[in-house]
Amino acid sequence: MLRVPYNDLYAALLRATEHLGLAGDRAALCARLFAETTCDGVYTHGLDRFPRFAEMVANGSIDVNAEPTRVAGNAAGAATLAIERWNGNLGPGNLNAYATMQHTIALARRYGLGGVALANTNHWMRGGSYGWLAADAGLFVMCWTNTLANLPPWGASTPAVGNNPLVIAVPRPNGAHVVIDMAMSQFSYGALSAYAARGQQLPVPGGYNLSGNLTTDPAAIEASKRALAIGYWKGSGLSLVLDMLAAMLSGGNAAHDIPLESTRESGVSQVFLAIDPSSFAPAEELDRIATGILDSLRAATPIDPAKPVRYPGEQTLHLRQENLRLGVPVNPETWQKLQTLSF
Amino acid sequence: MLRVPYNDLYAALLRATEHLGLAGDRAALCARLFAETTCDGVYTHGLDRFPRFAEMVANGSIDVNAEPTRVAGNAAGAATLAIERWNGNLGPGNLNAYATMQHTIALARRYGLGGVALANTNHWMRGGSYGWLAADAGLFVMCWTNTLANLPPWGASTPAVGNNPLVIAVPRPNGAHVVIDMAMSQFSYGALSAYAARGQQLPVPGGYNLSGNLTTDPAAIEASKRALAIGYWKGSGLSLVLDMLAAMLSGGNAAHDIPLESTRESGVSQVFLAIDPSSFAPAEELDRIATGILDSLRAATPIDPAKPVRYPGEQTLHLRQENLRLGVPVNPETWQKLQTLSF
Numbered sequence: 255m256l257r258v259p260y261n262d263l264y265a266a267l268l269r270a271t272e273h274l275g276l277a278g279d280r281a282a283l284c285a286r287l288f289a290e291t292t293c294d295g296v297y298t299h300g301l302d303r304f305p306r307f308a309e310m311v312a313n314g315s316i317d318v319n320a321e322p323t324r325v326a327g328n329a330a331g332a333a334t335l336a337i338e339r340w341n342g343n344l345g346p347g348n349l350n351a352y353a354t355m356q357h358t359i360a361l362a363r364r365y366g367l368g369g370v371a372l373a374n375t376n377h378w379m380r381g382g383s384y385g386w387l388a389a390d391a392g393l394f395v396m397c398w399t400n401t402l403a404n405l406p407p408w409g410a411s412t413p414a415v416g417n418n419p420l421v422i423a424v425p426r427p428n429g430a431h432v433v434i435d436m437a438m439s440q441f442s443y444g445a446l447s448a449y450a451a452r453g454q455q456l457p458v459p460g461g462y463n464l465s466g467n468l469t470t471d472p473a474a475i476e477a478s479k480r481a482l483a484i485g486y487w488k489g490s491g492l493s494l495v496l497d498m499l500a501a502m503l504s505g506g507n508a509a510h511d512i513p514l515e516s517t518r519e520s521g522v523s524q525v526f527l528a529i530d531p532s533s534f535a536p537a538e539e540l541d542r543i544a545t546g547i548l549d550s551l552r553a554a555t556p557i558d559p560a561k562p563v564r565y566p567g568e569q570t571l572h573l574r575q576e577n578l579r580l581g582v583p584v585n586p587e588t589w590q591k592l593q594t595l596s597f
Numbered sequence: 598m599l600r601v602p603y604n605d606l607y608a609a610l611l612r613a614t615e616h617l618g619l620a621g622d623r624a625a626l627c628a629r630l631f632a633e634t635t636c637d638g639v640y641t642h643g644l645d646r647f648p649r650f651a652e653m654v655a656n657g658s659i660d661v662n663a664e665p666t667r668v669a670g671n672a673a674g675a676a677t678l679a680i681e682r683w684n685g686n687l688g689p690g691n692l693n694a695y696a697t698m699q700h701t702i703a704l705a706r707r708y709g710l711g712g713v714a715l716a717n718t719n720h721w722m723r724g725g726s727y728g729w730l731a732a733d734a735g736l737f738v739m740c741w742t743n744t745l746a747n748l749p750p751w752g753a754s755t756p757a758v759g760n761n762p763l764v765i766a767v768p769r770p771n772g773a774h775v776v777i778d779m780a781m782s783q784f785s786y787g788a789l790s791a792y793a794a795r796g797q798q799l800p801v802p803g804g805y806n807l808s809g810n811l812t813t814d815p816a817a818i819e820a821s822k823r824a825l826a827i828g829y830w831k832g833s834g835l836s837l838v839l840d841m842l843a844a845m846l847s848g849g850n851a852a853h854d855i856p857l858e859s860t861r862e863s864g865v866s867q868v869f870l871a872i873d874p875s876s877f878a879p880a881e882e883l884d885r886i887a888t889g890i891l892d893s894l895r896a897a898t899p900i901d902p903a904k905p906v907r908y909p910g911e912q913t914l915h916l917r918q919e920n921l922r923l924g925v926p927v928n929p930e931t932w933q934k935l936q937t938l939s940f
Contacts, residue, residue, distance in 0.1 A: 326877035336679040337710040339877045367680035369710045369872065394842060396739075403893070410897035410906045422838040424845065432841060434834045458811075458829055466900065468801075485827025486801055491777045491909040494894065495765040498775060499737060502767065502886045505878060510893035527870070529712065534669035534682045535848060543845045550746070550853035551837065554753035557809065563753045566834040 256589060257581030263301070264289040266592050270304065273595045274311045275318040280349055287348040291380040293582045295573035296435075298444045299380040301584055305597040306517060307346075307379075315520035316376050320345035322353055325373075325505070336365035339504060342375025344520060351378035354526050355387055355397070362393055362528040372524045373506025377401075382435030382570070384526065385423030389431035394529040395423040400497045402512040402519045405439055406480050408490035411466070413479065415493045416509035417442065418500075423567075426544055427537075433567035438493035439481045446472040446481070500525050599932060600924030606644070607632040609935050613647065616938050617654045618661040623692055630691045634723040636925045638916035639778075641787045642723040644927055648940040649860060650689075650722075658863035659719050663688035665696055668716075668848070679708035682847060685718025687863060694721035697869050698730055698740070705736055705871040715867045716849025720744075725778030725913070727869070728766030732774035737872040738766040743840045745855040745862045748782055749823050751833035754809070756822065758836045759852035760785065761843075766910075769887055770880075776910035781836035783825045789815040843868050 267285035276284055288307075292300030310316045320343035327338025338357065342350040354372045361368025378384070378399055388395040401416035417439040424432040441449075441460040449456055449472040459468040461475035461482045468482070475481055483489030501508035506523035513519060531540060554563050577583065591597050610628035619627055631650075635643030653659045663686035670681025681700065685693040697715045704711025721727070721742055731738040744759035760782040767775040784792075784803040792799055792815040802811040804818035804825045811825070818824055826832030844851035849866035856862060874883060897906050920926065934940050 334708070335710075335876060336708040337872060337877070365677070365679040365708055365710075367678075367708075367710055367712045367870075394846070407894055407897055407906050409899055409901070409904055411900050412898040414894050414897035414906070420835075422835070422842070424838055424841045432838060434838050436828075436831045436834065440828055440831070484829075484831045485779075485783055488779045488783070488827045491779065492763075492765070494890070494908060495767055495775060495777050498767045498887060498890055499765070501890065502878065502883050503737065503872065503874060505882055505886075508886060508890045508893070510890065527710075529680060529846065531846060533678060534680070535845065539848055540845050543848075543851060544841060547837070547841055547844065547851045547853065550851070551750055551757050554750055554757035555755040556752055557754050558752070561752055563750050563757070565837060 255583045256586045257583050258589065259581050260289065260293055260578055263292060263582050263584065267301070267304070270308070270592055270595060270597075274308055276346070283352060284346055284349055287352065287379065287383055289582075291383060292584070293574055293577045294380075294382075294570050295577065296380045296382065297583070298442070301588055301592065303379060304592065305588065308597040309517050310376070310520065313517060315344070315518055316346055317344045318346060322350050322372060322375070336361050336367055337369040337371070340370055340372045342372050344374055344376060347376030347378045347522075348383070350375045351381075351384050351524065352387065354524070355384040355395075355528070358526040358528045359388055359391055359393060362530040366533055367527070367529050369525065369527045371500070371503035372526065373504035374521050375524060376520055376522065378524065380435065381419045381421040382433050385421040385433045385435065386431060388528050389423040389425040389433065390429065392425050392530070392532065394425060394531065395421065395527065397421050397524065397526040398496050398500065399524040400500045400507070400509045400512070400522050402514050402516075403509045404443065404481070405483055405490070405493060407494065408483065408487035411480060414510065415490060416497055416512075417481075418493045418496045418509070420496060424544065427541060430571060431567055432544070432548075432565050433570065438483050438489045438496070440484050441472075441481065443476070443481065446476055450476065598926050599929045600926055601932065602924050603632065603636055603921055606635060606925050606927065609932075610644070610647070613651070613935055613938060613940075617651055619689070626695060627689055627692055630695065630722065630726055632925075634726060635927070636917055636920045637723070637725075637913050638920065639723045639725065640926070641785070644931055644935065646722060647935065648931065651940040652860050653719070653863065656860060658687070658861055659689055660687045661689060665693050665715060665718070679704055679710055680712040680714070683713055683715045685715050687717060687719060690719030690721045690865075691726070693718040694724075694727050694867065695730065697867070698727040698738075698871070701869040701871045702731055702734055702736060705873040709876055710870070710872050712868065712870045714843070714846035715869065716847035717864050718867060719863055720865065721867065723778065724762045724764040725776050728764040728776045728778065729774060731871050732766040732768040732776065733772065735768050735873070735875065737768060737874065738764065738870065740764045740867065740869040741839050741843065742867040743843045743850070743852045743855070743865050745857050745859070746852045747786065747824070748826055748833070748836060750837065751826065751830035754823060757853065758833060759840055759855075761836045761839045761852070763839060767887065770884060773914060774910055775887070775891075775908050776913065781826050781832045781839070783827050784815075786819070786824065789819055789824070793819065
């Protein structure tokens with residue numbers, strides 16, 4: 255595995271975003287989000303995703319110059335609403351989501367609770383980025399996106415719902431936030447193909463084979479296109495309602511409206527909610543309660559004594575620190591393409 | 598199976614709630630919530646749950662006279678916060694949750710988005726009730742509760758997280774709301790014992806046996822106390838963050854603080870969020886988007902042609918109509934106890 259210093263990765267990504275037509279702060283932020291995602295160990299949505307991002311700029315799915323605009327909400331100076339509706343104008347999904355989370359944070363600072371529904375945006379890459387962003391500001395976050403329809407709903411053999419990733423973040427002191435960032439499918443198609451490439455079986459059933467039986471064989475699920483939602487009927491229902499909220503609140507596309515081709519998956523809908531606890535919850539109380547919960551988690555008996563029970567986000571922080579120290583692991587072929595701007 | 602007319606069920610429950618010390622509107626609302634839950638087919642949290650409710654009144658876990666009080670939020674007339682913190686004062690969980698959802702609705706009417714964190718309350722019985730309530734008012738809802746620690750977190754063999762039910766409701770015309778009401782465990786212990794009593798295996802693995810292997814044998818899971826979270830590591834993490842939000846935002850108990858004995862499971866924490874779309878989303882647009890999503894769901898190919906794909910809440914509405922027409926199914930023994938006030 256090749257490791258490159260974080261700053262080299264960022265510099266190469268910056269040159270690449272500028273090559274795609276982004277400029278100034280927007281190029282820098284877009285590069286930083288890709289670099290941080292890679293550094294945090296979410297390789298599928300970091301550098302490895304950049305070639306598809308470039309392809310979607312080239313095919314017109316992403317407009318590098320577009321920024322989100324407010325469609326409904328408070329007029330300047332007239333404060334009544336803690337929720338707003340924005341249009342992403344098909345701008346870069348990570349820049350749109352970052353800007354929208356900043357608007358959401360501003361609403362939460364003003365009202366204690368704030369929300370934005372965003373239509374007509376693009377894949378936000380790693381959703382967790384926006385959870386970490388708001389948690390760094392001391393806020394609680396829930397946000398989610400819809401996707402193309404890639405999951406069969408419970409009881410069906412053909413796809414009709416998205417895997418609609420959901421992010422929930424809990425702020426803690428010193429950046430040790432608890433952040434969950436999970437799609438509603440047990441495994442992404444990216445994860446299935448990675449298992450298949452390594453010749454491995456899945457650790458738990460991840461979908462159905464062509465005979466309609468649950469299987470741990472990733473290739474069989476790729477063949478049937480019948481990936482499984484978490485919790486069978488439960489994740490299927492959860493995915494459906496998250497799609498309804500995203501599309502209805504934003505006035506944008508639902509999962510079934512989104513093009514099915516992965517390089518044309520554009521015009522998605524998202525919801526961002528944030529809570530600023532500072533006006534009603536003392537910091538000492540927040541820390542005491544969170545510490546108690548995490549201590550209780552660690553006190554559970556591990557199945558494997560060598561593997562202590564972890565909280566969501568713990569591994570992210572660990573990988574981030576390790577990768578900053580040792581260099582960020584990159585796919586040599588993608589790294590080469592990035593440096594030669596050939597994607 | 599015995600069926601009784603809805604009005605008879607309600608009248609018997611009213612007499613019973615009055616017998617427990619509730620009076621006037623509070624007795625009537627408490628009886629109605631139990632009756633509607635039974636009529637909607639959620640039998641485990643309707644009449645069948647009433648004896649435990651009575652026992653918890655008797656053992657002092659529930660104070661029938663207590664009402665929620667505001668701890669933090671807007672002072673009278675001074676509007677700044679769309680989120681408030683309340684104390685349930687250990688009142689009846691269904692009355693507390695109903696009142697809290699009404700406060701949440703009022704905040705959402707004012708700010709577009711409203712939230713209440715409620716500490717020190719009791720089991721809300723059917724969480725979906727508060728989703729249906731707000732959806733009837735045209736609002737979107739997310740609400741959740743923590744519970745006693747009844748689930749091993751991922752990687753552990755002993756319980757440390759609750760199954761923390763989550764409710765999401767999407768309003769639709771004519772009461773045909775989409776409502777998901779789901780615990781983070783694949784099956785509740787109540788469901789496991791019902792399968793075991795019928796001598797049935799679970800349709801999918803619901804936990805681990807004493808040897809540490811996944812099993813569909815409900816009795817083996819009852820023996821190991823290792824029920825499974827939905828989606829393995831995913832539901833475990835989701836349950837943890839829902840507990841953190843509930844306890845930290847309300848300043849109340851986390852799952853690990855709640856007494857482990859089921860008849861002493863008191864002092865839980867809950868979060869209620871509601872969105873009033875009327876200021877930014879035209880009703881016609883909301884209906885068009887929701888109809889499109891549900892049509893797309895129904896267009897998926899059913900695995901069993903005799904079983905069309907359903908949305909969450911569809912069966913509830915169907916059962917409600919059927920039970921109003923034919924009478925509400927009741928357990929004859931519990932019905933007898935209710936009529937003789939012997940619980």
